[in-house]
Amino acid sequence: MITAIARSWQLVLSFVSELGSFLTLFYEALVACFRPPFRWKQFLKQLEFIGVHSSFIIILTGLFTGAVLALQSGKAFRLFNAEAVTGSVVALSLMRELSPVMTGLMVAARCGSAMAAEIGTMNVTQQVDALKVMSVDPVSYLISPRVLATTIMMPLLSIVFTVTGMIGSYIVAIGILGINDAIYFDKIDQYVEMQDVWDGLIKATCFGVIVAVVGCQRGFQARGGAEGVGRATTQAVVYASVSILVSDYFLTAFMY
Amino acid sequence: MLEIKGLEKKFGSLHVLKGLDLEIPLGQITVIIGGSGTGKSVLLKHIVGLIKPDRGQVLLDKRDLNQLGGEALKRERMRFGLLFQDAALFDSMSVFENIAFPLREHRSDLAEAEVVELVKRKLLQVKLPGIEEKYPSELSGGMRKRVGLARATVLDPEIMLYDEPTTGLDPITTKAIDELIVQTQQDLDATSVIISHDIQSTLRIANRIAMLHDGKIVASGSPREFLESEHKVVRDFLTPALERIEINGS
Ligand SMILES: Nc1ncnc2c1ncn2[C@@H]1O[C@H](COP(=O)(O)OP(=O)(O)OP(=O)(O)O)[C@@H](O)[C@H]1O
Numbered sequence: 001m002i003t004a005i006a007r008s009w010q011l012v013l014s015f016v017s018e019l020g021s022f023l024t025l026f027y028e029a030l031v032a033c034f035r036p037p038f039r040w041k042q043f044l045k046q047l048e049f050i051g052v053h054s055s056f057i058i059i060l061t062g063l064f065t066g067a068v069l070a071l072q073s074g075k076a077f078r079l080f081n082a083e084a085v086t087g088s089v090v091a092l093s094l095m096r097e098l099s100p101v102m103t104g105l106m107v108a109a110r111c112g113s114a115m116a117a118e119i120g121t122m123n124v125t126q127q128v129d130a131l132k133v134m135s136v137d138p139v140s141y142l143i144s145p146r147v148l149a150t151t152i153m154m155p156l157l158s159i160v161f162t163v164t165g166m167i168g169s170y171i172v173a174i175g176i177l178g179i180n181d182a183i184y185f186d187k188i189d190q191y192v193e194m195q196d197v198w199d200g201l202i203k204a205t206c207f208g209v210i211v212a213v214v215g216c217q218r219g220f221q222a223r224g225g226a227e228g229v230g231r232a233t234t235q236a237v238v239y240a241s242v243s244i245l246v247s248d249y250f251l252t253a254f255m256y
Numbered sequence: 257m258l259e260i261k262g263l264e265k266k267f268g269s270l271h272v273l274k275g276l277d278l279e280i281p282l283g284q285i286t287v288i289i290g291g292s293g294t295g296k297s298v299l300l301k302h303i304v305g306l307i308k309p310d311r312g313q314v315l316l317d318k319r320d321l322n323q324l325g326g327e328a329l330k331r332e333r334m335r336f337g338l339l340f341q342d343a344a345l346f347d348s349m350s351v352f353e354n355i356a357f358p359l360r361e362h363r364s365d366l367a368e369a370e371v372v373e374l375v376k377r378k379l380l381q382v383k384l385p386g387i388e389e390k391y392p393s394e395l396s397g398g399m400r401k402r403v404g405l406a407r408a409t410v411l412d413p414e415i416m417l418y419d420e421p422t423t424g425l426d427p428i429t430t431k432a433i434d435e436l437i438v439q440t441q442q443d444l445d446a447t448s449v450i451i452s453h454d455i456q457s458t459l460r461i462a463n464r465i466a467m468l469h470d471g472k473i474v475a476s477g478s479p480r481e482f483l484e485s486e487h488k489v490v491r492d493f494l495t496p497a498l499e500r501i502e503i504n505g506s
């Protein structure tokens with residue numbers, strides 16, 4: 001009993017201290033963004049890696065997510081003759097929930113893991129130490145460009161996800177379910193508001209911060225050779241995914 | 257004077273440095289010798305503040321480097337150059353970019369052509385001309401070490417720390433690197449701290465030698481004092497290197 005309490009107390013403590021180190025790193029990265037020199041080259045490289053190179057996978061997943069949503073909700077609404085609202089339901093779920101969350105998860109898997117692996121490898125092979133010895137702040141050189149680039153790219157990718165998702169849903173709704181396309185668009189126009197778009201983008205931005213900070217922090221903490229880097233990479237994806245889903249609830253609760 | 261006072265460091269239960277005292281005179285070459293795993297590299301990392309001591313100080317011009325934070329520490333580090341034991345080259349950058357990196361960061365006054373020229377000269381000094389476009393993974397261990405040497409010295413730091421600069425090099429290149437170290441030290445009036453396992457070249461180039469054993473500096477002095485030392489640990493360490501060579505076979 002006592003050991004159980006002690007163990008859970010330990011767990012709470014380590015959770016709080018981990019959370020603290022994420023927040024500290026985020027703060028440091030933020031401060032470093034505003035302090036010269038600004039790392040344009042690193043920043044552009046990350047924009048390309050996160051934004052451009054992720055777009056294919058985002059388009060692909062977006063298309064099918066929208067399609068399956070339309071299929072499921074269209075069939076369900078048909079039961080009480082309400083399939084006309086399919087378009088607006090898909091649009092709302094994409095904008096408010098699925099685009100930011102799915103984009104967050106995809107980018108966590110693709111880029112957060114890469115960040116942890118890259119920085120982790122640099123860490124265990126003393127390249128981070130080499131930066132420090134050369135009076136180059138590793139946070140400003142490695143972390144700030146990644147955090148900034150992910151934070152900017154995530155809402156954009158989320159928009160791409162929504163747009164392709166809507167295309168997927170349109171194809172299914174009109175082509176397979178046979179919904180009238182004038183009504184389809186009319187309902188979207190009727191139910192979707194600008195606020196829904198903004199809410200989704202705010203979420204995506206927050207998830208961008210989470211993915212980058214978690215990925216970089218795990219990399220920074222990596223110890224002990226290839227195995228340590230592997231562990232850091234796994235943790236980066238797991239921690240970021242869990243944080244996205246948990247914070248999604250609180251962000252949603254906060255927004256309504 | 258670079259002064260190390262009462263340095264203590266534990267990694268978990270492993271007590272590596274146990275109250276180490278060492279004075280490193282500026283403008284000279286000090287060589288630190290000692291058995292493998294005694295904490296020489298750890299000591300060097302303490303000097304540049306990469307590792308924080310549990311107790312003790314590293315004083316440069318009477319200022320404790322470990323008390324400095326942020327910008328002040330960065331500024332002090334500009335005075336140091338460190339060659340890592342395994343070179344620590346940036347593996348995503350070519351040799352050229354590696355050596356040009358400190359220049360790009362801290363000498364933005366240099367034109368691109370000057371950077372190219374300087375890198376070329378550095379590579380020539382370490383006997384590796386023309387490998388600018390190669391990547392660290394394509395180099396041998398000894399080549400990597402020498403690229404690391406070129407990168408560490410490209411800004412002409414006041415205090416150069418070398419972690420086994422010649423380990424793994426052939427005798428001719430070893431001699432060339434030794435000469436380069438001496439030359440650098442004389443040209444710039446720089447301070448050099450070298451970790452070495454090579455007794456011959458230590459005796460050849462050192463102004464002072466310090467021996468690390470069991471977490472402390474057990475002996476230090478000029479090469480001559482070292483050769484004549486009666487200290488048991490020193491004798492045990494030097495003897496194998498200075499014995500007459502017995503040739504295998506007959
Ligand atoms: N970051 C670290 N974490 C834990 N232990 C460490 C760390 N760095 C060094 N050690 C330990 O400290 C001891 C001294 O290591 P160090 O690298 O300084 O040896 P060394 O004298 O340089 O040996 P060598 O001549 O083989 O390079 C070793 O036992 C090593 O395991």
Ligand SMILES: [Mg+2]
Binds near residue numbers: 296297298341419
């Ligand atoms: Mg060593």
